[in-house]
Amino acid sequence: MAEKIRLKVKCHACGNIMEGSAKYGKGQYVPEGLDFKFVATGRHVDQAGKAKVRGDVEITCPHCETRNRYEI
Numbered sequence: 001m002a003e004k005i006r007l008k009v010k011c012h013a014c015g016n017i018m019e020g021s022a023k024y025g026k027g028q029y030v031p032e033g034l035d036f037k038f039v040a041t042g043r044h045v046d047q048a049g050k051a052k053v054r055g056d057v058e059i060t061c062p063h064c065e066t067r068n069r070y071e072i
């Protein structure tokens with residue numbers, strides 16, 4: 001059961017908005033759109049009782065080539 005993760009982040013260096021998505025499930029990660037690197041660190045349950053994956057995201061900005069890291 002793959003979980004779709006939508007990502008919209010801003011480059012720390014140049015402010016470029018980067019959008020993409022990834023599928024996460026059974027240890028597999030398939031990037032869509034921009035090439036986000038995703039490392040799962042756990043799960044958290046939201047107010048609706050739905051479990052969502054948590055992790056660290058890394059992407060190299062296509063505009064200025066700075067490596068950015070985010071926690072989701």
Ligand SMILES: [Zn+2]
Nearest residue numbers: 011014061064
């Ligand atoms: Zn940038």
